[in-house]
Amino acid sequence: AQTVTQSQPEMSVQEAETVTLSCTYDTSESDYYLFWYKQPPSRQMILVIRQEAYKQQNATENRFSVNFQKAAKSFSLKISDSQLGDAAMYFCAYRSGQGTNAGKSTFGDGTTLTVKP
C-alpha cells in the first residue's frame, strides 16, 4: 500500500519570505502522480501544483515550485514571496497511475502554514 508522510504538522513564515513544506511517500509502483493541494479555512480543496513521476523536471507554478527527488521518494513544496493568502493547510497527495489501482489516491496528514505579517 502507498503511504504519504508530511513530517511538519505546523510551519510559519514571515510575509515575503520563502518556506518549504516536506513530503515523503512510499510506493512500489512506477507509474504515479504527485500533487500538492491547499485547504483554506473555507475547507474548499484547491490544487497548488502537480508532478508526473516520469518527468525529471521539477514543476513550477508562479510562486510555487517542487523539489521532486524520485529515488529518495521526496516531494517538497517551496513557496516563494509568501503572502497572507497562502495561510492554509497544505496536503501532499499521491495518485496511482497503473493497473487496478489506477486513480486511487492517498493524502498526507497535512501541514498548517501560518503567514506572519
Place this chain on the structure above:
Amino acid sequence: DGGITQSPKYLFRKEGQNVTLSCEQNLNHDAMYWYRQDPGQGLRLIYYSQIVNDFQKGDIAEGYSVSREKKESFPLTVTSAQKNPTAFYLCASSMLAGVYEQYFGPGTRLTVT
C-alpha cells in the same frame, strides 16, 4: 458552469440511522471519490469508482456503502455500523488517466448524536 456539488452542507442524524450524502458532477469525469476528514487531520479514502457500476474500497470502507449507477452521481451511505460517523465528508472527481487533479466538492459536515 462545470463543477461538483454536495448536499446538504450540514446534516444531523440520530445514532442508529443510516444517512446518504449526495455527490454530483457535470465535468464528465470518469473517476469519483469519497473522503473523510476529521478535525486537524488529512483526507482518508473511503471508496472510489473508476467507472459506472464499479467501485473499490479505500482505506476506511467499513460502515459505509456507495453506488455508481450514473457517471455523474456517486452517493455515499453512512450506515449504523460506522462507529464514529461524525466527520467532514468530501467528494471529488477526476479524469482517470494522466496527471489530472481531483476536483473537490464543498463538503458535507455530518453530526450524529
